[in-house]
Amino acid sequence: MLDFGVLKKQIDQMAVDAKTMQDDFFARIDLAVSEMDRWEEPWETLVTKIRRSRTSWLVANASGPFTEVCSRPERPAELTVIAADGSQIFPDRHEIANCFLINVGYVVLHYGSGERPVMSSEPSLFYEEEDMYHEWAGKRSPVTREIVGVKRNAMELDKVVALAAEAKEEGRTVVGLTDGTLILWMLEGKPYDFRRETLQMTLSGLEQLRELRVPIAGYISDPGSADVVNGLRVGLCPEQPPDCDRCPWKAAEAQALLNLDDDAQKPEPIPCEPIAGVTDDMLYVRKLKSGERSGVFRSSSKILEDYGPHRICFFYVHTGWEVGRVEIPEWVADDEALLDLVHTTIIDQAEKGRGYPVVLSESHERAVVRGADRDIFFKFLKDSYVKNNVKAENSLKQLKKLAATV
Amino acid sequence: MNELWDDLNGKPMHDLNNNQIGVVTKGSLTEGVEMKLNPDRSVEDVKAGKFVVIEGYKNQFFSMITDLSLDATNPDILLYPPQDGDQLLHSVLNGASTYVTVALRPMLMLEAGEEVVDEPRPVKTIPSHFSKVVEAEEEDVSRVFGSEDRDDRFFNMGTPLDMDTPVCLNLNRFVERSNGIFGKTGTGKSFLTRLVLCGMIKKKKAVNLIFDMHNEYGFQAMKEGSSGDSFVKGLKQLFGNQVALFSLDPASSRQRGIQPDHEVHIAYDQIAVEDVVALQDELQLNPTAAESAYLVAAMYKNKWLRQLLSVDGPGIEQFAEELGANKSSLSALHRKLKRIDSFPFMVTKLEGADAVDTMMDYIDRGIHIVLEFGRQTSMLAYLLVANILSRRIHEQYIKKSEKYYASQNPADKPKQLVITIEEAHKFLNPTTAKQTIFGIIAREMRKYYVSLLVVDQRPSGIDEEVLSQLGTKITALLNDEKDIQGVLTGVSNAAGLRSVLASLDSKQQALMFGHAVPMPVVIKTRNYDEDFYRAMGDLTEEEKAEKAEAASAALFGD
Amino acid sequence: MALAKVDTEAFIGEVIESSTSQFVAESRELNGAPPFGAFIKTSGAIPVYGLVFNVCTHSIEPNRRATAYGLTEQELRNEQPQIFELLKTEFEAVTVGYGDDRGPRQVLPPQPPGIHSFVLPCAESEIKALTNNGDYLRCVLSGNRLPVDDLIIASVRHAWAARAFDMPYLVGIGKDLCRLIRDDYDRLSSIMRRISQ
Ligand SMILES: Nc1ncnc2c1ncn2[C@@H]1O[C@H](COP(=O)(O)OP(=O)(O)OP(=O)(O)O)[C@@H](O)[C@H]1O
């Protein structure tokens, strides 16, 4: 039995707290916006300050004012948009055989010509020793979900490259899109050889696209990133240069926690704290109108140091439904024509897809492996094993499961 | 859409069974057979009286169409008939939901390959379900009715409806009995009669004695036509001296440019009481008047009529008293017979040969006699003369026959005599037929080698017994129900023929049935025209000239 | 794929569901199904003849529905080309006969058409052989969930067209139909009127 008398009071309190938090949040966003405006003029000061700073967070940097806003350029009447997306059946030790599957869905949409699109998928089954086990940093280990994911990303990019080359051959104007970030941040801290191998795959793809002069962009919907806001936080820091590791306010706070003395004087608040928690999209929802993009920022991700000419930059766009983040290699950012092409393509795609680039949702639809498909996959596998008289090796656990159903 | 129909209208749709007209769906021996008309046939092309063949399993049934009816499987169709112009629906319904039933009367049954023999087999069974009904083919007609090429007993009378093959009358069988030709006025009785007479003359099947009341057999006769009236040739013109013309009114004959071979006079003494009794109806005499006549004859023998007519006005009562006869009826008899006095052919005493003897002479030589009445067209004269002459010739024939029966010498065999009488009901009405010579001849069949060809427009006026004795009847259109019934007296299954008879064309169509045809048949009567004359051996003017030339060339051998 | 003996150029669909009396095929082209009432046949050793009685176009995936865009077909082809790939056209046929060495027979086949066999339009000669009388209409009249009258109208029109709109043919079929619908005069007149319109 619930004691609603008691519960009601708690619910009310919760609502009040939420409201307070919200109000506090709106105040923070307001502050972030005004901070941005404050740096409009002396942007070079901010940019220099950011370059010199050492922060614990990712900070965007720019080569212009943070307040820069670009309106939507016109889309070429004929345009080909390419995307690939993958999904997978992860290795399952409880299943009959040790293997995994990657299904790459891909879509080539030709606009303005009435041509039939390409919409298809391509499954690949991996089961060989070299696929199932890896030896990195001298340590042999079975394939992990993470490795499958990395492999999948590489295959997606490969597919985009192949399709782009083909389309370019046909003399088309091409844009490639992928779902999600182009920054392989999760490689940080991974064994060197794994890191190198993976990076190589990605960068060679990007390089080919650069040679084809096909812009590639990663679209991140509902981005939680705060790179730009973090830049403004650097601007708020009184230290010269700011260095989070030596933050006096943080040290004081830590000290205060150690002093269990109640009477002790409350430590001064950290100067960058008032706009913490605000994300870039919250900021840009105020700054951008539908169809507009922000200026281009450089990401400060550590891994990008290995990207060479393909260093990833980003901007925000207002699609009309949301503010999304678009990541592009530096050679796209530096080429005004390619940059405009990416900008207009993203907006157009989002409009067509009612908020999300249609080429991405369609390639996802091609790629996706649903539960039913997964079951059929394993049934085929088993039937084929039986037919070919291969000893099935269901795990004991699986056998137990089966027995329980009888 | 409507253009598409143009081709279709009136044309058969599937030319698969081109001469099939339907299939048998129902039937009984007594009621006849019913057939469903093929949908590709228009009901309007199928006529009552048409000669068709039912292809049974083993037998062919030669039949006549006797009736047609429209039927529908679903009463809705009749409640809401297809709209005018909805030809598609109309055609679809035709034959399936709406159909035509045709009543057939099988008249003759032949097994495959079987020939018609003189006495055809009556129809004893009916064709099986769905037997095909086909239009008769040319060879079917000749197979049933014979053909002139095959045998000289056959005489072409015309063609079946919508066909060109001749339907023949078997003259051998025809002359074996008395026969009748009927039809209401203007339908072609006289033409039919002429045809039949020509046949008998041409094929020498009998000697004819024709009482030609309207002067239309001997020499030319009038032919009504759409382009005015014209004349056709008479028997004398066609057969020359094979025919002798006798006349009761030579003045009239001469006026028409005809030189009669003989004049006929009748002496009072030649008139017997029977001859007067035969006039009962015409003179409206009651039975007692006839009795009175017998009384007079008993007293004065063959001078009875002269005696009776010599008595004048008031003397008649006394005359009656003398005889013991009823006064009033004797005076009525006297008054009515007095009309005979006015006939110019009546003579007190014959000068020259007796007409009957002359006639018998001709008959023995096989020469046919046409007796023209000239202007003596009163029924009384006609009846009187026909009776007297026939009676007397008949008497002679009885003698001849008896002689022949006794001697059994073929040379003694009398020539078959056919006596043709128009307005036959006057001689053969129920009251007089029992007593008159014609009634006797009709009933005694051909025992004495004499038979009748009765021509009449009112067959109902003829005694039923006589009618049923007629061997072959050829009848043109009759409308009166009583007349139709009369003609069909003695015919089994008359129902079908009744409707056929009533639906004949008003000219040149006739139904023939009876002894001389294997089955009843409707014909379009053979044209009595130039072609016919030639078939009878007559020559055109040029041919005559040619022939004369050839004859003279032969004679003078140039 | 080995497509022996089949004119792969001419096929218009592929069988995806099959039973003795009916089959379903997926159209080769979107909206490229044979017309309602058309005569079709399947490829294979025993060709099966059918009559198209339903055509439908719908989303390939059951949980995705088409939505309205307010654009013309050409605009859609230019700017939303993917939607045409997400739709497929299927057509259903009622079986009216099968073929053996003597040609088409108006009898149900010994085996239903094979799944994935190709579907081709019938040649004029085959249509004629199948429709030389009204017997094929029995399959239509006895089939369930068929739009019977409209199917009769459409199929007879095809049969009629194969005979260059020969009127006597139509009359003959009309007679057969009349018998098959047991003299339902009202229905007959409505059907015949609509065929000839
Ligand atoms: N076989 C025929 N050949 C040519 N014309 C014919 C024939 N039969 C009938 N007709 C035509 O029909 C008309 C009437 O024929 P016909 O004088 O024989 O009739 P009917 O029945 O004798 O008439 P009625 O009762 O007045 O004597 C003829 O004038 C002639 O035009």
Ligand SMILES: [Mg+2]
């Ligand atoms: Mg006459």
